[in-house]
Amino acid sequence: MTLASPPRVAIGIPVFNGQNYIADAIESVLAQTFEDFELVISDNASTDATESVCRAYAERDFRIRYHRSAYNRGAACNYDLVYRLCSPTTYFKWLAHDDRIAPTFLAKAVAALDADSEAALCSSLVQVIDDKGEQIRIYDSDLIAARVSERPSERFAVCILKSHRNSELFALIRRSAFERIEPMAAYYNSDKVIIAELALLGRFLQIDEPLIANREHQKRATSAVVRAAWAAYHDSKGGHWNRFGHLMVYRDYVRMVHRHLQDWRERRNAYASLLKWWGAGNNLITFCADAVAFVSPKAFVFGRRLKHQLLRPAAPKCRAGTDYSGD
Helix, strand or coil: CCCCCCCCEEEEEEECCCCCCHHHHHHHHHCCCCCCEEEEEEECCCCCCHHHHHHHHHHHCCCEEEEECCCCCCHHHHHHHHHHHCCCCCEEEECCCCCEECCCHHHHHHHHHHHCCCEEEEEEEEEEECCCCCEEEEECCCCHHHHHCCCHHHHHHHHHHCCCCCHHHHCEEEHHHHCCCCCCCCCCCHHHHHHHHHHHHCEEEEEEEEEEEEECCCCCHHHHCCHHHHHHHHCCCCCHHHHCHHHHHHHHHHHHHHHHCCCHHHHHHHHHHHHHHCCCCCHHHHHHHHHHHHHCHHHHHHHHHHHHHHHCCCCCCCCCCEEECCC
16 A cells, blocks of 8 residues: 555544543454555544544554544444545445454455455454453344345345344445445434445345454443433434434435335335334334333333333343354
């Protein structure tokens, strides 16, 4: 790579108060066997030692750029910002500040995407780890149709109807596909919308090795933030309608089908999947919960706590490292 030409891969780390784990994430990038990359870190006005950690790395390696916002923009805006701060590379990847990637991830994902120009992204099995970095289990999103089907409506259907952890958000994504989707929105589950839209644009490739590590810990955003506060987490301006996350998700599903599918059969099939969406999983219940949160966030939080007290399941007995293909 020279200063006159951009690298082939850009990795963006959006972070807020990530001092505990961001060094581990950065080290995992620097350990890549594929070296033609840049790493851009967008700090959302952290109040801990995140800035000093990141600046120290940026001074050591010219491939690392650090940007600090003057105020907290909200997570969704920061995810979009870190992408816009990156060079116009062939491929792009988000990396959560508390996750990490195996040394061969970029090399294998780049090779897979280079070999299949129609694919939108390349992911891998996910190693779910704890706060100490120890393996809990291996996860497979099992979005089979998104990997094998040539029909956009079938890829879209499996992404919206099957429950999954949204791990494809952290895949290596073809920039030409990424440029055609809408930015991450400031509502709960907006990451599902990005994955569904990418599925309309190309197949998903997967490396059948656990090359992405996803960390579960108490301070993780998805663990620490309840639905009523999610919009505030994603949008520091706290848009009122963003509390109605499931309605926003459905609206954007409809919009992307209209935008990307021109063949009437494909569009018809995608709309049929959107009708099925209401009966899939807990979508209707979640929609009702969002309605309560929209009217009264305090009532929602009380009901959520009561539900968990009444319906708390017994802890499953299983060994660490057990393989799961579900959530």
